[in-house]
Amino acid sequence: RAAFDGRIAQIYQDGRDEVEVRVQLPQDQRERLSTLSRITIRVPDGRFVPLTQVMNLDHRQGFQALRHAEGRLAVEVTSGLNTRVSTTDQILTSLEAEALPDIASRYNVRYSFEGRAADQRETLGDMQTGLVIGLALMYVVLAWVFASWSLPLIVMAIIPFALVGALLGHWLMGLQLTILSLFGLFGLSGIVVNNAIILVAFYNQQRKKGLDITDALNEAAVQRVRAVMLTSLTTIGGLLPLLFETSLQAQFLIPMATSIAFGLGLSTLLVLLVVPALLSWLEQFREWRARRHGEMAEPIGAPE
Template identity: 30%
Template sequence: IYSVSNEIKANINGVTASRYRDGGNEIDILVQLTEDDRAQILDLEQIFVTNSMGQRIPLSSFAYYERGESPVSINRENQMRTIHVTARKIDWRQSSGEVQRLVEQIIRENVVLGDDVRLTYGGSYESLQEGLNQFAVIIIMAIILVFAVMASQFESFLDPFIVLFTIPLSVIGIVAVYFLTGSPLNMITAVGALVLVGIVVNNGIVLVDYTNLLRKRGYSLEEACVEAARSRLRPILMTTLTTVLGLLPMAFFPGEGSEMTQPIGQSVLGGLSFSTAMTLFLMPVMYYIFNRIREKRAEKRLRKVARKEGKSVK
Protein backbone atom coordinates (compact mmCIF):
# COMPACT_ATOMS: atom_id res chain seq x y z
CA ILE A 1 0.00 0.00 0.00
CA TYR A 2 2.86 2.34 0.82
CA SER A 3 4.51 1.86 -2.60
CA VAL A 4 1.18 2.32 -4.39
CA SER A 5 0.55 5.54 -2.49
CA ASN A 6 4.03 6.86 -3.29
CA GLU A 7 3.64 5.99 -6.97
CA ILE A 8 0.33 7.80 -7.27
CA LYS A 9 1.69 10.80 -5.37
CA ALA A 10 4.79 10.95 -7.59
CA ASN A 11 2.75 10.83 -10.79
CA ILE A 12 0.08 13.30 -9.74
CA ASN A 13 1.92 15.71 -7.44
CA GLY A 14 5.37 15.12 -8.82
CA VAL A 15 8.71 14.34 -7.22
CA THR A 16 11.86 16.44 -7.03
CA ALA A 17 14.43 14.73 -9.27
CA SER A 18 17.20 17.32 -9.00
CA ARG A 19 17.92 21.01 -8.48
CA TYR A 20 19.02 23.59 -11.02
CA ARG A 21 21.48 26.19 -9.79
CA ASP A 22 21.21 29.69 -11.19
CA GLY A 23 23.80 31.83 -9.48
CA GLY A 24 22.91 31.77 -5.81
CA ASN A 25 19.42 30.40 -6.38
CA GLU A 26 18.30 26.77 -6.48
CA ILE A 27 15.27 25.69 -8.50
CA ASP A 28 13.63 22.28 -7.99
CA ILE A 29 13.27 20.09 -11.07
CA LEU A 30 9.88 18.43 -10.65
CA VAL A 31 9.02 15.24 -12.54
CA GLN A 32 5.32 14.44 -12.95
CA LEU A 33 2.74 13.44 -15.53
CA THR A 34 1.68 16.05 -18.02
CA GLU A 35 -1.47 18.01 -17.40
CA ASP A 36 -3.39 15.99 -20.02
CA ASP A 37 -2.35 12.66 -18.48
CA ARG A 38 -3.60 13.56 -15.00
CA ALA A 39 -6.67 15.64 -15.75
CA GLN A 40 -9.26 12.93 -15.02
CA ILE A 41 -9.72 10.13 -12.51
CA LEU A 42 -9.69 7.63 -15.39
CA ASP A 43 -6.05 8.54 -15.96
CA LEU A 44 -5.20 6.64 -12.77
CA GLU A 45 -5.68 3.41 -14.74
CA GLN A 46 -2.61 4.28 -16.81
CA ILE A 47 -0.32 4.41 -13.79
CA PHE A 48 2.08 1.48 -13.33
CA VAL A 49 3.41 0.21 -10.02
CA THR A 50 6.63 -1.75 -9.51
CA ASN A 51 6.17 -4.94 -7.45
CA SER A 52 8.72 -6.77 -5.30
CA MET A 53 9.97 -8.71 -8.37
CA GLY A 54 10.71 -5.51 -10.26
CA GLN A 55 7.80 -5.93 -12.66
CA ARG A 56 5.71 -2.98 -13.81
CA ILE A 57 2.01 -3.72 -13.16
CA PRO A 58 -0.86 -1.42 -14.15
CA LEU A 59 -2.80 -0.06 -11.20
CA SER A 60 -6.11 -1.05 -12.81
CA SER A 61 -5.17 -4.77 -12.66
CA PHE A 62 -5.45 -5.00 -8.88
CA ALA A 63 -7.20 -1.84 -7.64
CA TYR A 64 -10.31 0.16 -8.32
CA TYR A 65 -11.24 3.70 -7.46
CA GLU A 66 -14.33 5.51 -6.24
CA ARG A 67 -15.14 9.03 -5.15
CA GLY A 68 -15.13 9.72 -1.41
CA GLU A 69 -14.00 12.03 1.34
CA SER A 70 -11.14 11.63 3.78
CA PRO A 71 -9.30 13.92 6.19
CA VAL A 72 -6.45 15.88 4.71
CA SER A 73 -4.34 15.04 7.74
CA ILE A 74 -4.72 13.09 10.98
CA ASN A 75 -3.36 14.84 14.05
CA ARG A 76 -2.58 12.99 17.26
CA GLU A 77 -1.88 14.15 20.81
CA ASN A 78 -0.83 11.58 23.40
CA GLN A 79 -1.54 8.87 20.81
CA MET A 80 -5.15 10.00 20.44
CA ARG A 81 -6.71 11.40 17.29
CA THR A 82 -7.34 15.09 17.67
CA ILE A 83 -9.44 17.57 15.70
CA HIS A 84 -9.07 21.30 16.36
CA VAL A 85 -12.17 23.43 15.75
CA THR A 86 -11.50 27.16 15.85
CA ALA A 87 -13.80 30.17 15.82
CA ARG A 88 -13.57 33.92 16.24
CA LYS A 89 -15.87 36.27 18.09
CA ILE A 90 -17.99 38.55 15.92
CA ASP A 91 -19.19 40.80 18.75
CA TRP A 92 -16.16 42.08 20.71
CA ARG A 93 -18.43 43.05 23.62
CA GLN A 94 -19.04 39.38 24.39
CA SER A 95 -16.71 37.99 27.02
CA SER A 96 -14.83 34.74 26.57
CA GLY A 97 -16.98 33.19 29.28
CA GLU A 98 -20.20 34.07 27.42
CA VAL A 99 -18.86 32.62 24.17
CA GLN A 100 -17.74 29.51 26.04
CA ARG A 101 -21.22 28.95 27.51
CA LEU A 102 -22.80 29.50 24.08
CA VAL A 103 -20.50 26.95 22.45
CA GLU A 104 -21.20 24.40 25.17
CA GLN A 105 -24.96 24.91 24.75
CA ILE A 106 -24.80 24.47 20.97
CA ILE A 107 -22.75 21.28 21.28
CA ARG A 108 -25.03 19.92 23.99
CA GLU A 109 -28.17 20.53 21.92
CA ASN A 110 -26.94 19.55 18.45
CA VAL A 111 -24.06 17.08 18.75
CA VAL A 112 -24.25 13.48 19.98
CA LEU A 113 -20.86 12.44 21.35
CA GLY A 114 -19.77 8.87 21.83
CA ASP A 115 -18.20 7.52 24.98
CA ASP A 116 -14.79 7.51 23.32
CA VAL A 117 -14.94 11.22 22.42
CA ARG A 118 -13.61 13.83 24.81
CA LEU A 119 -14.00 17.60 24.48
CA THR A 120 -11.47 20.09 25.77
CA TYR A 121 -11.65 23.87 25.40
CA GLY A 122 -8.67 26.09 24.79
CA GLY A 123 -7.83 29.36 23.12
CA SER A 124 -8.59 32.67 24.78
CA TYR A 125 -10.92 31.06 27.34
CA GLU A 126 -8.18 28.73 28.57
CA SER A 127 -5.70 31.61 28.66
CA LEU A 128 -8.22 33.70 30.62
CA GLN A 129 -8.71 30.97 33.22
CA GLU A 130 -4.97 30.47 33.65
CA GLY A 131 -4.40 34.21 33.88
CA LEU A 132 -7.16 34.68 36.46
CA ASN A 133 -5.71 31.91 38.61
CA GLN A 134 -2.32 33.61 38.50
CA PHE A 135 -3.83 37.01 39.27
CA ALA A 136 -5.73 35.54 42.23
CA VAL A 137 -2.40 34.54 43.77
CA ILE A 138 -0.91 37.96 42.98
CA ILE A 139 -3.87 39.80 44.53
CA ILE A 140 -3.65 37.68 47.69
CA MET A 141 0.05 38.49 47.95
CA ALA A 142 -0.73 42.20 47.48
CA ILE A 143 -3.33 42.07 50.26
CA ILE A 144 -0.82 40.40 52.59
CA LEU A 145 1.79 43.08 51.84
CA VAL A 146 -0.73 45.89 52.38
CA PHE A 147 -1.77 44.27 55.66
CA ALA A 148 1.86 44.05 56.79
CA VAL A 149 2.47 47.74 56.02
CA MET A 150 -0.67 48.83 57.89
CA ALA A 151 0.12 46.56 60.84
CA SER A 152 3.52 48.21 61.22
CA GLN A 153 1.92 51.65 60.91
CA PHE A 154 -0.91 51.10 63.41
CA GLU A 155 1.12 48.72 65.62
CA SER A 156 -1.98 46.57 65.74
CA PHE A 157 -3.47 43.61 63.88
CA LEU A 158 -7.07 44.67 64.45
CA ASP A 159 -7.00 48.07 62.74
CA PRO A 160 -5.53 46.75 59.44
CA PHE A 161 -8.13 43.99 59.50
CA ILE A 162 -10.88 46.63 59.73
CA VAL A 163 -9.38 48.63 56.86
CA LEU A 164 -9.21 45.53 54.63
CA PHE A 165 -13.02 45.41 54.63
CA THR A 166 -12.88 48.08 51.92
CA ILE A 167 -11.46 45.55 49.42
CA PRO A 168 -14.60 43.32 49.19
CA LEU A 169 -16.66 46.49 48.85
CA SER A 170 -14.58 47.53 45.84
CA VAL A 171 -15.30 44.17 44.16
CA ILE A 172 -19.02 44.94 44.40
CA GLY A 173 -18.38 48.28 42.70
CA ILE A 174 -16.42 46.62 39.88
CA VAL A 175 -19.21 44.15 39.16
CA ALA A 176 -21.80 46.95 39.29
CA VAL A 177 -20.03 49.23 36.80
CA TYR A 178 -19.48 46.38 34.33
CA PHE A 179 -23.11 45.35 34.66
CA LEU A 180 -24.34 48.90 34.01
CA THR A 181 -22.05 49.49 31.03
CA GLY A 182 -22.51 46.02 29.54
CA SER A 183 -18.76 45.58 29.17
CA PRO A 184 -17.33 42.05 29.43
CA LEU A 185 -15.04 41.02 32.27
CA ASN A 186 -11.58 40.15 30.99
CA MET A 187 -7.96 39.85 32.03
CA ILE A 188 -7.48 43.63 32.16
CA THR A 189 -10.27 43.78 34.74
CA ALA A 190 -8.06 41.73 37.06
CA VAL A 191 -5.28 44.28 36.53
CA GLY A 192 -7.65 47.03 37.62
CA ALA A 193 -8.62 45.00 40.69
CA LEU A 194 -4.95 44.62 41.55
CA VAL A 195 -4.48 48.39 41.31
CA LEU A 196 -7.50 48.89 43.57
CA VAL A 197 -5.95 46.87 46.39
CA GLY A 198 -3.50 49.67 47.06
CA ILE A 199 -5.96 52.52 46.45
CA VAL A 200 -9.19 51.70 48.29
CA VAL A 201 -7.44 51.19 51.63
CA ASN A 202 -6.29 54.82 51.69
CA ASN A 203 -9.66 56.18 52.84
CA GLY A 204 -9.91 53.51 55.50
CA ILE A 205 -6.42 54.32 56.77
CA VAL A 206 -7.30 58.02 57.06
CA LEU A 207 -10.51 57.26 58.93
CA VAL A 208 -9.08 54.65 61.31
CA ASP A 209 -5.96 56.70 62.04
CA TYR A 210 -8.00 59.79 62.95
CA THR A 211 -10.34 57.70 65.11
CA ASN A 212 -7.35 56.34 67.02
CA LEU A 213 -6.09 59.90 67.49
CA LEU A 214 -9.44 60.97 68.97
CA ARG A 215 -9.38 57.99 71.34
CA LYS A 216 -5.97 59.12 72.60
CA ARG A 217 -7.39 62.61 73.19
CA GLY A 218 -9.98 61.17 75.58
CA TYR A 219 -13.01 60.66 73.34
CA SER A 220 -15.21 57.69 74.09
CA LEU A 221 -15.45 54.93 71.49
CA GLU A 222 -18.81 56.07 70.15
CA GLU A 223 -17.88 59.76 70.14
CA ALA A 224 -14.59 59.05 68.35
CA CYS A 225 -16.32 57.06 65.59
CA VAL A 226 -18.95 59.73 64.98
CA GLU A 227 -16.50 62.65 65.08
CA ALA A 228 -13.98 60.91 62.80
CA ALA A 229 -16.64 60.12 60.20
CA ARG A 230 -17.93 63.71 60.33
CA SER A 231 -14.59 65.52 60.18
CA ARG A 232 -12.97 63.21 57.60
CA LEU A 233 -15.98 63.29 55.27
CA ARG A 234 -14.83 66.27 53.20
CA PRO A 235 -11.15 65.21 52.73
CA ILE A 236 -12.16 61.67 51.73
CA LEU A 237 -14.81 62.88 49.28
CA MET A 238 -12.46 65.46 47.72
CA THR A 239 -9.61 63.01 47.15
CA THR A 240 -11.97 60.38 45.75
CA LEU A 241 -13.76 62.88 43.53
CA THR A 242 -10.54 64.12 41.94
CA THR A 243 -9.49 60.54 41.17
CA VAL A 244 -12.90 59.61 39.76
CA LEU A 245 -13.08 62.71 37.55
CA GLY A 246 -9.60 61.99 36.23
CA LEU A 247 -10.61 58.43 35.32
CA LEU A 248 -13.89 59.36 33.59
CA PRO A 249 -12.36 60.00 30.13
CA MET A 250 -10.40 56.75 30.19
CA ALA A 251 -13.34 54.71 31.48
CA PHE A 252 -16.23 55.99 29.36
CA PHE A 253 -14.76 58.11 26.54
CA PRO A 254 -11.90 55.98 25.20
CA GLY A 255 -9.97 56.91 22.11
CA GLU A 256 -8.59 54.73 19.37
CA GLY A 257 -6.42 51.90 20.63
CA SER A 258 -7.55 52.27 24.24
CA GLU A 259 -9.11 48.80 24.52
CA MET A 260 -6.37 47.81 26.98
CA THR A 261 -6.80 50.81 29.29
CA GLN A 262 -10.58 51.23 29.39
CA PRO A 263 -11.22 48.15 31.61
CA ILE A 264 -8.63 49.42 34.10
CA GLY A 265 -10.36 52.80 34.25
CA GLN A 266 -13.78 51.23 34.72
CA SER A 267 -12.53 48.86 37.41
CA VAL A 268 -10.79 51.55 39.44
CA LEU A 269 -13.63 54.06 39.01
CA GLY A 270 -16.40 51.65 39.99
CA GLY A 271 -14.53 50.01 42.83
CA LEU A 272 -13.24 53.27 44.31
CA SER A 273 -16.61 55.04 44.12
CA PHE A 274 -18.58 52.27 45.79
CA SER A 275 -15.97 51.47 48.43
CA THR A 276 -15.66 55.15 49.37
CA ALA A 277 -19.41 55.52 49.83
CA MET A 278 -19.54 52.38 51.96
CA THR A 279 -16.38 53.28 53.88
CA LEU A 280 -17.93 56.47 55.24
CA PHE A 281 -20.87 54.51 56.66
CA LEU A 282 -19.57 50.99 57.26
CA MET A 283 -16.05 51.66 58.50
CA PRO A 284 -17.08 53.53 61.70
CA VAL A 285 -19.57 50.77 62.46
CA MET A 286 -16.94 48.05 61.97
CA TYR A 287 -14.46 50.01 64.07
CA TYR A 288 -17.00 50.38 66.87
CA ILE A 289 -18.02 46.69 66.84
CA PHE A 290 -14.51 45.24 66.86
CA ASN A 291 -13.13 47.68 69.41
CA ARG A 292 -16.17 47.19 71.63
CA ILE A 293 -15.53 43.44 71.56
CA ARG A 294 -11.87 44.06 72.40
CA GLU A 295 -12.79 46.31 75.32
CA LYS A 296 -15.23 43.76 76.72
CA ARG A 297 -12.59 41.05 76.55
CA ALA A 298 -10.09 43.33 78.28
CA GLU A 299 -12.63 44.11 81.03
CA LYS A 300 -13.35 40.41 81.45
CA ARG A 301 -9.65 39.63 81.85
CA LEU A 302 -9.28 42.43 84.41
CA ARG A 303 -12.18 41.08 86.44
CA LYS A 304 -10.62 37.62 86.46
CA VAL A 305 -7.31 39.04 87.63
CA ALA A 306 -9.07 41.14 90.27
CA ARG A 307 -10.96 38.13 91.62
CA LYS A 308 -7.73 36.19 91.91
CA GLU A 309 -6.12 39.03 93.86
CA GLY A 310 -9.19 39.49 96.06
CA LYS A 311 -10.02 42.87 94.58
CA SER A 312 -13.06 44.21 92.78
CA VAL A 313 -13.06 46.25 89.63
CA LYS A 314 -16.00 48.50 89.05
Protein backbone atom coordinates (compact mmCIF):
# COMPACT_ATOMS: atom_id res chain seq x y z
CA ARG A 1 0.00 0.00 0.00
CA ALA A 2 2.85 2.37 0.80
CA ALA A 3 4.29 1.80 -2.68
CA PHE A 4 1.12 3.03 -4.40
CA ASP A 5 -0.52 5.37 -1.88
CA GLY A 6 2.76 6.53 -0.41
CA ARG A 7 3.96 7.02 3.15
CA ILE A 8 4.36 10.41 4.77
CA ALA A 9 8.03 11.00 5.48
CA GLN A 10 7.87 14.61 6.61
CA ILE A 11 5.47 17.50 7.12
CA TYR A 12 6.75 21.06 7.05
CA GLN A 13 5.21 24.52 7.04
CA ASP A 14 5.57 26.69 3.95
CA GLY A 15 4.13 30.04 4.95
CA ARG A 16 0.45 29.43 5.62
CA ASP A 17 0.48 26.07 3.82
CA GLU A 18 1.25 22.70 5.35
CA VAL A 19 3.20 20.52 2.93
CA GLU A 20 3.40 16.73 3.14
CA VAL A 21 6.43 14.87 1.82
CA ARG A 22 5.16 11.50 0.63
CA VAL A 23 7.42 8.65 -0.53
CA GLN A 24 5.92 6.40 -3.22
CA LEU A 25 6.69 4.73 -6.53
CA PRO A 26 6.98 6.88 -9.66
CA GLN A 27 3.68 7.59 -11.39
CA ASP A 28 4.44 5.47 -14.48
CA GLN A 29 4.99 2.42 -12.25
CA ARG A 30 1.88 3.06 -10.17
CA GLU A 31 -0.25 3.03 -13.31
CA ARG A 32 0.84 -0.49 -14.40
CA LEU A 33 -0.55 -3.69 -12.89
CA SER A 34 2.68 -5.49 -13.67
CA THR A 35 4.32 -3.51 -10.88
CA LEU A 36 2.42 -5.62 -8.35
CA SER A 37 4.15 -8.81 -9.48
CA ARG A 38 7.57 -7.24 -8.88
CA ILE A 39 6.85 -5.93 -5.41
CA THR A 40 8.58 -7.85 -2.61
CA ILE A 41 7.27 -8.36 0.90
CA ARG A 42 8.87 -9.60 4.12
CA VAL A 43 7.90 -13.10 5.22
CA PRO A 44 8.03 -14.35 8.86
CA ASP A 45 11.60 -15.69 8.54
CA GLY A 46 12.86 -12.26 7.50
CA ARG A 47 13.35 -12.94 3.81
CA PHE A 48 11.92 -10.75 1.02
CA VAL A 49 10.01 -12.65 -1.64
CA PRO A 50 7.94 -11.51 -4.65
CA LEU A 51 4.28 -10.87 -3.94
CA THR A 52 3.22 -13.51 -6.49
CA GLN A 53 4.81 -16.27 -4.34
CA VAL A 54 2.47 -15.71 -1.40
CA MET A 55 -0.77 -14.80 -3.18
CA ASN A 56 -2.66 -15.19 -6.45
CA LEU A 57 -3.48 -12.00 -8.31
CA ASP A 58 -6.91 -11.86 -9.95
CA HIS A 59 -8.25 -9.06 -12.12
CA ARG A 60 -11.92 -8.07 -12.06
CA GLN A 61 -14.00 -4.95 -12.40
CA GLY A 62 -14.56 -3.11 -9.15
CA PHE A 63 -16.06 0.09 -7.81
CA GLN A 64 -14.13 3.31 -7.83
CA ALA A 65 -15.64 4.20 -4.46
CA LEU A 66 -17.79 2.40 -1.91
CA ARG A 67 -20.91 4.38 -1.08
CA HIS A 68 -23.13 3.89 1.94
CA ALA A 69 -26.78 4.72 2.55
CA GLU A 70 -28.24 4.36 6.04
CA GLY A 71 -25.16 2.41 7.11
CA ARG A 72 -25.35 -0.13 4.28
CA LEU A 73 -23.35 -0.48 1.08
CA ALA A 74 -25.17 1.16 -1.81
CA VAL A 75 -24.77 1.38 -5.57
CA GLU A 76 -26.00 4.41 -7.48
CA VAL A 77 -27.39 3.73 -10.96
CA THR A 78 -28.01 6.70 -13.25
CA SER A 79 -29.05 6.99 -16.87
CA GLY A 80 -30.05 9.46 -19.53
CA LEU A 81 -33.54 9.75 -20.98
CA ASN A 82 -34.61 10.00 -24.60
CA THR A 83 -37.92 11.85 -24.31
CA ARG A 84 -38.81 10.92 -27.89
CA VAL A 85 -38.97 7.25 -26.94
CA SER A 86 -40.34 7.23 -23.41
CA THR A 87 -40.96 9.32 -20.30
CA THR A 88 -39.57 9.20 -16.79
CA ASP A 89 -42.86 8.00 -15.31
CA GLN A 90 -43.15 5.18 -17.85
CA ILE A 91 -39.62 3.96 -17.18
CA LEU A 92 -40.01 4.10 -13.39
CA THR A 93 -43.34 2.29 -13.59
CA SER A 94 -41.84 -0.42 -15.78
CA LEU A 95 -38.86 -0.90 -13.46
CA GLU A 96 -41.11 -0.99 -10.40
CA ALA A 97 -43.39 -3.61 -11.95
CA GLU A 98 -40.89 -5.91 -13.67
CA ALA A 99 -37.13 -5.72 -13.24
CA LEU A 100 -36.50 -4.36 -9.75
CA PRO A 101 -38.69 -6.77 -7.72
CA ASP A 102 -36.99 -9.73 -9.43
CA ILE A 103 -33.51 -8.34 -8.71
CA ALA A 104 -34.42 -7.58 -5.10
CA SER A 105 -35.74 -11.09 -4.43
CA ARG A 106 -32.91 -12.84 -6.27
CA TYR A 107 -29.98 -10.99 -4.69
CA ASN A 108 -31.56 -9.90 -1.38
CA VAL A 109 -31.08 -6.19 -1.99
CA ARG A 110 -33.23 -3.13 -1.44
CA TYR A 111 -33.84 -0.36 -3.94
CA SER A 112 -35.28 3.13 -3.98
CA PHE A 113 -35.70 5.90 -6.52
CA GLU A 114 -33.61 8.90 -5.55
CA GLY A 115 -32.40 12.04 -7.28
CA ARG A 116 -35.13 13.76 -9.26
CA ALA A 117 -37.60 10.99 -8.47
CA ALA A 118 -37.14 11.55 -4.72
CA ASP A 119 -37.41 15.32 -5.14
CA GLN A 120 -40.58 14.83 -7.17
CA ARG A 121 -42.11 12.60 -4.49
CA GLU A 122 -41.36 15.18 -1.83
CA THR A 123 -42.74 18.00 -3.97
CA LEU A 124 -45.94 16.08 -4.74
CA GLY A 125 -46.45 15.38 -1.05
CA ASP A 126 -46.08 19.06 -0.21
CA MET A 127 -48.39 20.00 -3.08
CA GLN A 128 -51.12 17.68 -1.83
CA THR A 129 -51.02 19.38 1.55
CA GLY A 130 -50.95 22.79 -0.08
CA LEU A 131 -53.90 21.88 -2.30
CA VAL A 132 -56.07 20.95 0.68
CA ILE A 133 -55.11 24.10 2.56
CA GLY A 134 -55.62 26.29 -0.51
CA LEU A 135 -59.08 24.92 -1.27
CA ALA A 136 -60.08 25.21 2.37
CA LEU A 137 -58.98 28.85 2.53
CA MET A 138 -60.75 29.56 -0.75
CA TYR A 139 -63.97 28.09 0.62
CA VAL A 140 -63.72 30.06 3.86
CA VAL A 141 -63.19 33.36 2.02
CA LEU A 142 -66.07 32.72 -0.38
CA ALA A 143 -68.37 31.64 2.45
CA TRP A 144 -67.56 34.86 4.29
CA VAL A 145 -68.11 37.05 1.22
CA PHE A 146 -71.39 35.42 0.11
CA ALA A 147 -72.63 34.71 3.66
CA SER A 148 -73.59 31.25 2.46
CA TRP A 149 -72.33 27.70 2.89
CA SER A 150 -73.58 26.46 -0.50
CA LEU A 151 -72.63 29.27 -2.91
CA PRO A 152 -68.86 28.67 -2.47
CA LEU A 153 -69.38 25.08 -3.61
CA ILE A 154 -71.07 26.31 -6.79
CA VAL A 155 -68.24 28.75 -7.44
CA MET A 156 -65.59 26.08 -6.86
CA ALA A 157 -67.45 23.51 -8.97
CA ILE A 158 -65.88 25.02 -12.09
CA ILE A 159 -62.38 23.97 -10.96
CA PRO A 160 -62.65 20.30 -12.12
CA PHE A 161 -63.70 21.45 -15.59
CA ALA A 162 -60.65 23.70 -15.74
CA LEU A 163 -58.44 20.74 -14.81
CA VAL A 164 -59.97 18.76 -17.67
CA GLY A 165 -59.15 21.62 -20.03
CA ALA A 166 -55.56 21.70 -18.81
CA LEU A 167 -55.12 17.96 -19.40
CA LEU A 168 -56.72 18.29 -22.82
CA GLY A 169 -54.30 21.11 -23.62
CA HIS A 170 -51.30 18.94 -22.75
CA TRP A 171 -52.63 16.24 -25.05
CA LEU A 172 -53.19 18.66 -27.93
CA MET A 173 -49.75 20.24 -27.49
CA GLY A 174 -48.03 16.85 -27.15
CA LEU A 175 -46.65 17.70 -23.72
CA GLN A 176 -46.02 15.53 -20.69
CA LEU A 177 -47.47 16.44 -17.31
CA THR A 178 -44.62 17.90 -15.25
CA ILE A 179 -44.18 19.59 -11.90
CA LEU A 180 -44.52 22.97 -13.59
CA SER A 181 -47.80 21.75 -15.09
CA LEU A 182 -49.05 21.09 -11.57
CA PHE A 183 -47.93 24.55 -10.49
CA GLY A 184 -49.99 25.88 -13.38
CA LEU A 185 -52.98 23.90 -12.14
CA PHE A 186 -52.59 25.50 -8.73
CA GLY A 187 -52.68 28.96 -10.24
CA LEU A 188 -55.50 27.95 -12.54
CA SER A 189 -57.68 26.95 -9.58
CA GLY A 190 -57.51 30.48 -8.26
CA ILE A 191 -58.09 32.11 -11.65
CA VAL A 192 -61.11 30.20 -12.94
CA VAL A 193 -63.24 30.93 -9.88
CA ASN A 194 -63.19 34.63 -10.80
CA ASN A 195 -65.62 34.08 -13.66
CA ALA A 196 -67.92 32.05 -11.44
CA ILE A 197 -67.78 34.75 -8.76
CA ILE A 198 -68.84 37.37 -11.32
CA LEU A 199 -71.90 35.33 -12.31
CA VAL A 200 -72.91 34.31 -8.80
CA ALA A 201 -72.51 37.81 -7.39
CA PHE A 202 -74.58 39.37 -10.18
CA TYR A 203 -77.24 36.66 -9.87
CA ASN A 204 -77.37 37.25 -6.13
CA GLN A 205 -77.97 40.96 -6.73
CA GLN A 206 -80.80 40.26 -9.17
CA ARG A 207 -82.51 37.91 -6.75
CA LYS A 208 -82.37 40.50 -4.00
CA LYS A 209 -84.03 42.96 -6.40
CA GLY A 210 -87.01 40.61 -6.60
CA LEU A 211 -86.43 38.81 -9.93
CA ASP A 212 -87.48 35.20 -10.11
CA ILE A 213 -84.99 32.40 -10.65
CA THR A 214 -85.23 32.19 -14.45
CA ASP A 215 -85.07 35.94 -15.05
CA ALA A 216 -82.15 36.35 -12.63
CA LEU A 217 -80.22 33.56 -14.33
CA ASN A 218 -80.86 35.04 -17.76
CA GLU A 219 -79.79 38.49 -16.63
CA ALA A 220 -76.61 37.14 -15.03
CA ALA A 221 -75.64 35.15 -18.14
CA VAL A 222 -76.44 37.96 -20.59
CA GLN A 223 -75.13 40.93 -18.63
CA ARG A 224 -71.91 39.29 -17.41
CA VAL A 225 -70.89 37.33 -20.51
CA ARG A 226 -68.79 40.22 -21.83
CA ALA A 227 -66.93 40.63 -18.54
CA VAL A 228 -66.32 36.89 -18.31
CA MET A 229 -65.04 36.64 -21.88
CA LEU A 230 -62.81 39.72 -21.65
CA THR A 231 -61.09 38.69 -18.42
CA SER A 232 -60.38 35.23 -19.80
CA LEU A 233 -59.34 36.26 -23.32
CA THR A 234 -56.88 38.86 -22.06
CA THR A 235 -55.21 36.26 -19.85
CA ILE A 236 -55.10 33.66 -22.62
CA GLY A 237 -53.83 36.24 -25.11
CA GLY A 238 -50.97 37.12 -22.80
CA LEU A 239 -49.93 33.47 -22.61
CA LEU A 240 -50.13 32.70 -26.34
CA PRO A 241 -46.62 34.01 -27.21
CA LEU A 242 -45.15 31.76 -24.53
CA LEU A 243 -47.06 28.71 -25.80
CA PHE A 244 -45.46 28.97 -29.24
CA GLU A 245 -42.00 30.08 -28.09
CA THR A 246 -39.25 27.77 -29.39
CA SER A 247 -36.30 28.87 -27.24
CA LEU A 248 -34.79 26.41 -24.77
CA GLN A 249 -35.55 28.62 -21.78
CA ALA A 250 -39.25 28.71 -22.64
CA GLN A 251 -39.61 24.93 -22.81
CA PHE A 252 -39.67 24.71 -19.01
CA LEU A 253 -42.53 27.23 -18.73
CA ILE A 254 -44.69 26.02 -21.63
CA PRO A 255 -46.37 23.22 -19.57
CA MET A 256 -47.41 25.74 -16.92
CA ALA A 257 -48.71 28.18 -19.54
CA THR A 258 -50.57 25.33 -21.24
CA SER A 259 -52.33 24.40 -18.00
CA ILE A 260 -53.50 27.96 -17.43
CA ALA A 261 -54.44 28.86 -21.02
CA PHE A 262 -56.37 25.71 -21.97
CA GLY A 263 -57.91 25.26 -18.53
CA LEU A 264 -59.12 28.84 -18.49
CA GLY A 265 -60.41 28.56 -22.05
CA LEU A 266 -62.55 25.49 -21.41
CA SER A 267 -63.82 26.75 -18.06
CA THR A 268 -64.84 30.06 -19.65
CA LEU A 269 -67.03 28.24 -22.15
CA LEU A 270 -68.57 26.01 -19.52
CA VAL A 271 -69.01 28.54 -16.72
CA LEU A 272 -71.96 30.13 -18.55
CA LEU A 273 -73.67 26.72 -18.58
CA VAL A 274 -72.52 24.96 -15.42
CA VAL A 275 -72.92 27.77 -12.89
CA PRO A 276 -76.48 28.76 -13.94
CA ALA A 277 -77.51 25.10 -13.90
CA LEU A 278 -76.10 24.60 -10.41
CA LEU A 279 -77.74 27.80 -9.19
CA SER A 280 -81.08 26.62 -10.55
CA TRP A 281 -80.74 23.27 -8.80
CA LEU A 282 -79.76 24.98 -5.56
CA GLU A 283 -82.80 27.25 -5.74
CA GLN A 284 -85.08 24.29 -6.37
CA PHE A 285 -83.56 22.46 -3.43
CA ARG A 286 -84.05 25.48 -1.13
CA GLU A 287 -87.67 25.82 -2.21
CA TRP A 288 -88.28 22.11 -1.66
CA ARG A 289 -86.70 22.29 1.79
CA ALA A 290 -88.75 25.38 2.67
CA ARG A 291 -92.01 23.74 1.58
CA ARG A 292 -91.16 20.64 3.58
CA HIS A 293 -90.78 22.72 6.73
CA GLY A 294 -93.71 24.97 5.90
CA GLU A 295 -91.53 28.05 5.54
CA MET A 296 -90.97 30.74 2.93
CA ALA A 297 -87.88 30.25 0.75
CA GLU A 298 -85.42 33.09 1.38
CA PRO A 299 -83.21 34.67 -1.31
CA ILE A 300 -80.17 32.58 -2.11
CA GLY A 301 -77.81 35.12 -0.62
CA ALA A 302 -79.49 35.06 2.77
CA PRO A 303 -77.53 33.43 5.62
CA GLU A 304 -78.08 29.69 5.79
